[in-house]
Amino acid sequence: xxxxxxxxxxxxxxxxxxxxxxxxxxxxxxxxxxxxxxxxxxxxxxxxxxxxxxxxxxxxxxxxxxxxxxxxxxxxxxxx
Numbered sequence: 566x567x568x569x570x571x572x573x574x575x576x577x578x579x580x581x582x583x584x585x586x587x588x589x590x591x592x593x594x595x596x597x598x599x600x601x602x603x604x605x606x607x608x609x610x611x612x613x614x615x616x617x618x619x620x621x622x623x624x625x626x627x628x629x630x631x632x633x634x635x636x637x638x639x640x641x642x643x644x645x
Contacts, residue, residue, distance in 0.1 A: 567603040568639040569613060572596060573632045596634070599626055603638075611636075 577592035601613035604625065611633070615624035 566641070568600070568641060569603045569611070570598065570600045570637045570639060571611065571613065571628060571633055572598050572635040573628050574634060575632070599628065600639070601626070 573596075575595045575597045577594055579590060579592065599613055601615045601624075602617055602622075604612040604614055604622065609631075610627050610629050612625060612627050614622040614626075616622065
């Protein structure tokens with residue numbers, strides 16, 4: 566099991582329905598941070614989840630690699 570902390574850029578969306586071109590607001594992307602268990606690291610995307618057990622996972626997210634700015638892997642120490 567590998568834990569990852571991923572900084573990535575999310576898109577912005579105009580959430581008020583149809584608008585005239587002259588009134589399109591300036592929208593900025595948002596820097597996001599996601600942390601979780603790395604489910605897969607594929608050529609074009611990574612998949613993380615927040616929780617898992619032997620057979621299931623929950624709260625999964627797929628992040629396109631083109632959006633990723635930085636990935637850090639977190640060390641897990643066995644304190645027992």
